[in-house]
Amino acid sequence: MSEYYNKLADSLRNRFAGKYDECFLHVGQVNFVVKKENLIEVLTALRDEAEFAFDEMIDLCGVDYSEYGDGKWEGERFAVTYQLLSVKNNHRLRVRVFCDGEPPQVASVTSIWEGANWFEREAFDLYGIIFDGHTDLRRILTDYGFVGHPFRKDFPLCGNVEMRYDEDKKRVIYQPVSIETRVNTPRIIRDDHRYADRMTEEDSSNA
């Protein structure tokens, strides 16, 4: 299986030379980091060309890298990840595009795969990523009138406001939260030697 995907990675490198930043294999899956300005061109080619034929977009999601590795991240803050699937050729690909700025902006892929519509709305809602060319970019999962983008790393787990019924006003009101986020298990990054061999093996296959 990994041999097949090595080949796929090679043909991606040849076909899209200069249009991508990275193309590597990890745990047998191809990661393809595309330059932001080439996104639409590359994805359209990935869908239409018979060699790739990614006819289905399985998933789209945002990632906020600001606290990655406890602050060792130096690249752009946000990424949008596309999981592509080809029903024709029976293979998968993960495409990533990085973006920065406030608000971060990426081109919408709804013109390539219609199914991206709600996934982009979700990424907008949770991360505040603006998708250029999306015709209906509304919040989707959070409450009507919600403020902020809850999945960003600087958004507290317990939120900023809480809701309760007010007996005097006879309606539901919002107020600042009265609880604090509690950490039961601290987050610890460990260099685990058990995986070291496997990782070097894979790195050499990428070179």
Added chain:
Amino acid sequence: MPEIRNYTLNFGPQHPAAHGVLRLVLEMNGEVIERADPHIGLLHRGTEKLAEYKPFNQSIPYMDRLDYVSMMCNEHGYVLALEKLLGVEVPERAQYIRVMFDEITRILNHLMWLGTHALDVGAMTMFLYCFREREDLIDMYEAVSGARMHAAYYRPGGVYRDLPDRMPRFKKSKYIDDAKVALLNEAREGSLLDFIDDFTQRFPKLVDEYETLLTDNRIWKQRTVDISIITPEKALQLGFTGPMLRGSGIEWDLRKKQPYEVYDKLDFDIPVGTNGDCYDRYLVRVEEFRQSNRIIKQCVEWLRNNPGPVMLDDHKLTPPKRENMKGDMESLIHHFKLFTEGYSLPEGEAYAAVEHPKGEFGVYLVTDGANKPYRLKIRAPGFAHMAAMNELTQGHMLSDVTTVMGTMDVVFGEIDR
């Protein structure tokens, strides 16, 4: 002459046919739907964010609560993603147990779907029939994990424990007398595998029973044939998976095409529809009952003859035996470490997908080498299907909305996450 305007109808958020909490804003022209705009998120709990604050194993019970009618399949997707990054291979017996319970879950899910779908369309009896069989399947869950619904049975490295040798039995009480107890316990005299085996013997006849009620039923056909037809091209465009895609005639099933666990060693077929309407999707799912039953039979056969470990012996990842902990310092340390800090995954990212009863359930995991996920994204099949609501209902009547909702097999636990 007065101006005629479109009528906007608000369906839900609390509506018995909405399968949970869905608010649907429908723009109507008379009784015909012009545009449907689903408002979801009323059951949003932020599972993915919560998981970022917990060691890996503590998120397994959250997975049960995503699609709360096919619990173990959700766990399977999550556990597979962890195992992919860890690079571990699960013992074969555990793989068979997982496959068997995936298929039990598929029947469980489809029974729920069939019962409520038929109920929405007006066939009351189906609901009672389906829930009768669900009871047995939930008893299997209970026997193996101790919980009737939210099992948390799959763990990275295998399954929590081996199948029990004794099936729990009913006892006499003031509500059930001796005769009733004897009847209820008839299939429960042996082990769990005997009970499952007995179920697989009975089940095909029961599926026939459902089919006599629906398949040639005139009302059922009037309500489902030619309703919300989706062409194969459109289905791919919209990101459909599972029975929704197969109903449109595309032979795509991860169990066959990208086999995981031991599906490549088992014998089963993929049913495919031709027209892509609600009736075809119904036929596909009913055939899946029979195929799942076939898979379970094969698993029972294998599991009877092949005892063995069901969990990896690597105690950096899986808890040591309790009796060892009493006398062995090393085991005690492992246990303490595992249940306080948990284990760390190597840095990287992975996507793992399983053929969930509703479609492709995927988990995308990004880790930076910590004992908690950096980002966990759950790809719920229902989310993509729900997004196509407008496509599926446009030009149909108001009463077809419930049919469409039934055919999509919506559960808001997974759509809203």
